[in-house]
Amino acid sequence: MTYDRNEEHAPRRFDEHAGSGNMTETSQLTAELEQWILDQVRAGQPPEAVLEPLLESGWEQQAAIDAIETATRGFLEAHARENGLPAPSRVPAPIGLNGPSVVDAGDREVQVLASVRHPRVIVFGGLLSDEECERMVAFARSRLSRSATVDLETGGDIVHEGRTSQGMSFERGADALCRRIEARIARLLDWPVDRGEGLQVLRYGPGAEYKPHYDYFDPDRPGTAKILQRGGQRVASLVMYLNTPRGGGATTFPEVGFEAAAVKGNAVFFSYDRPHPMTLSLHGGAPVTAGEKWVATKWLRERAHD
Ligand SMILES: O=C(O)CCC(=O)C(=O)O
Numbered sequence: 001m002t003y004d005r006n007e008e009h010a011p012r013r014f015d016e017h018a019g020s021g022n023m024t025e026t027s028q029l030t031a032e033l034e035q036w037i038l039d040q041v042r043a044g045q046p047p048e049a050v051l052e053p054l055l056e057s058g059w060e061q062q063a064a065i066d067a068i069e070t071a072t073r074g075f076l077e078a079h080a081r082e083n084g085l086p087a088p089s090r091v092p093a094p095i096g097l098n099g100p101s102v103v104d105a106g107d108r109e110v111q112v113l114a115s116v117r118h119p120r121v122i123v124f125g126g127l128l129s130d131e132e133c134e135r136m137v138a139f140a141r142s143r144l145s146r147s148a149t150v151d152l153e154t155g156g157d158i159v160h161e162g163r164t165s166q167g168m169s170f171e172r173g174a175d176a177l178c179r180r181i182e183a184r185i186a187r188l189l190d191w192p193v194d195r196g197e198g199l200q201v202l203r204y205g206p207g208a209e210y211k212p213h214y215d216y217f218d219p220d221r222p223g224t225a226k227i228l229q230r231g232g233q234r235v236a237s238l239v240m241y242l243n244t245p246r247g248g249g250a251t252t253f254p255e256v257g258f259e260a261a262a263v264k265g266n267a268v269f270f271s272y273d274r275p276h277p278m279t280l281s282l283h284g285g286a287p288v289t290a291g292e293k294w295v296a297t298k299w300l301r302e303r304a305h306d
């Protein structure tokens with residue numbers, strides 16, 4: 001039995017697992033296929049190792065992903081319960097491995113520069129135009145300097161104000177530029193605009209860094225339950241580079257020795273299907289060694305964040 005539409009293109013690897021014989025005309029999650037998928041998951045195969053044979057057999061990518069999700073959901077939930085882990089959530093999954101090199105993001109074509117399976121990381125090229133980056137920086141910079149003036153006038157807590165002046169948050173849909181970028185991100189990541197938080201802009205001066213951290217909310221902290229009422233957990237992050245620092249400033253994933261270079265207009269996306277270190281989503285902004293670094297971060301939630 002195979003799950004091909006076209007036997008001539010039957011991939012050998014899949015045939016070995018599935019045996020040979022009848023050919024199905026359409027992509028269907030038969031009981032046998034469901035069992036085969038579960039066998040792969042139980043054997044510890046990564047999702048791509050399950051997906052690829054289906055794609056090679058002629059399945060549409062989305063249909064194949066849906067079939068794998070359906071087949072594995074119950075198993076993964078039970079596995080999580082038995083091992084004391086948080087249950088996995090659905091996450092934005094914009095492309096598969098060895099997918100297209102260019103993705104249509106509606107009003108712009110975005111390049112796929114690099115991709116890692118675990119942690120799930122994708123580096124995008126040309127997500128923002130130079131002009132969009134410059135407008136975001138100009139807008140944020142004037143806000144930051146204004147807040148510094150207020151500090152001087154009030155003589156407020158300098159350390160605290162100094163920290164907050166390094167960042168500013170937009171409401172979602174705050175202005176036309178934010179709306180345009182948010183719509184593009186929603187299309188690129190196939191994740192609705194209303195499941196995104198407002199953009200957050202950060203500025204790192206020379207020597208500044210963001211120590212490795214997780215972006216999800218720690219389930220063990222007392223304040224987390226209240227945060228989760230509005231849209232659930234964070235399940236993915238998109239860090240967009242608004243300039244190219246003269247030195248340093250990469251986004252690092254220290255557990256896997258991977259870093260995304262900060263290049264103006266590019267972005268690094270990473271997802272984490274549960275609030276747990278097993279996602280390997282620990283990441284940080286490495287020290288800026290020369291010049292400054294500006295980023296805009298978009299966090300994606302499980303549900304609508306209204
Ligand atoms: O600046 C970076 O490269 C990382 C930023 C980040 O981790 C965040 O905004 O949560």
Ligand SMILES: [Fe+2]
Binds near residue numbers: 213214215237283
């Ligand atoms: Fe982060």
